[in-house]
Amino acid sequence: MNDEALYGVHPVKEALAAGRRRVYCVYAAKSRTGKAVDEIIAMARKQGVPVEPLETGIVRDPGANHQGVAALVSSFPASELEDVLASGPKPGKSPFFLVLDGIEDPQNLGALIRTALCAGVDAVISPDRNCAPLSPSVSKASSGALEHSTVCRVKNLVRALSQMKDAGFWIFGADARAGINYWDCDFSVPTVVVVGGEGRGIRPLVARECDQLVKIPQAGPLGSLNASVAGALLMYEVVRQRQQAVQKRE
Template sequence: MLLYGRNPVLEALKEGRVSGLMLARGVEDAFEKEVRALAQEAGGLRVKFAPRIELDQLVGTTQHQGIVAEVEDLAWASVDDILDRAEQRGEDLLIVLLDGITDPRNFGAIIRSAEVLGAHGVVVEERRSAPLSPVVAKTAAGATSYLPVAQTKNLPRLIDQLKEDGVWVYGAAGEAAEDAAKIDFSGKVGLVIGAEGEGLRRLVREKCDGLVRIPTRGRVQSLNASVAAGILLYEATRKRA
């Protein structure tokens, strides 16, 4: 898989997952020096240089920030990996469940927020999600190297299983009566984020222990899914701290 963007490629270099590396001619000296140092630490990986337009054509976008790497395909974790991560850290589980997030940039941004704000992992339903792609990795800015992202065949069934394990599951819904700022988010928590426009599916909504909303003041009544996820994660981690 071709990975592009400075943060995701640098993180992949640190993890030793890069097998080929290309820089655009003319990148700033400080960045070239940083890349060369990491490539050397990664076993003396050779850095190739090419015109920026060649990188544009290689990855089909101009948003590569002057660096492209060849890496193994991103691998899905398991839900058990996420549960184990919380247990190993001695922390109450904080897990993000995505219901129909098919836009790769939203998906990547949610992964980034989840990693930055201390969630233990993200789960998507197999047939209702964007794939783990270079666009997701770039938008996640390297977070895919550190945060488990898992698939489940049936999200409502997984919610039931989590509830049996003592996880309290909150679904994000603009019309909900409960203000997210008034929830304490203590204990094991799952946050469910639905697709923009459609929101949560009826069955997923019914499986949640509670629905919460983010108060809005403007004329536009809805938030981008990744922004909503970031706000709820911030509220959860703030209260839990």
């Protein structure tokens, strides 16, 4: 596994809190002080992680806003889909996965992972190719949510969807040309929501593996919503329906 430099208050803090990566060293700028950075320094020292001055060259992204703090860490530990499926659903909860097909923008990928964590998604699945890597910029865009998320990278997304169907999931793919609105679907079942990349949407082979294609209706001249916005709408419709069902049972 390759080492990398996380940067920014939230990614570094959440990496320390989650404990899923090895944190080799925390770097703090001498000119930056404040509660957030002080908390990170205290967390690092409590865990026996050395704290050093932040110097030029530690953060490799020249446009990165490091907020005065960075950390040298192991690369993000992606999960195996087979292990996630074998672990079974959480007690009292219908499982809920998010599949991302061709999300190449790190900002969109980070935003989707952040929303997925907030919406209670059990796992995020994306292909090894044609998708942004799980890089420090993705952790930054997720505001550190990546550090707490279960993310699987698969070699063949169509085969992965087939595995999920065999495990009892229903696959709902977002497609602007679909004939049914997303809020008219029943998301009480074990659910996989598939969101495609910017501009092209989900690929035809992926669309054919879906049980239902759904659309997000929109007005105006633009062709489609931003991928992270579309994903957020779909994920929180799943949340809304399931919370409503719980309220009806009470």
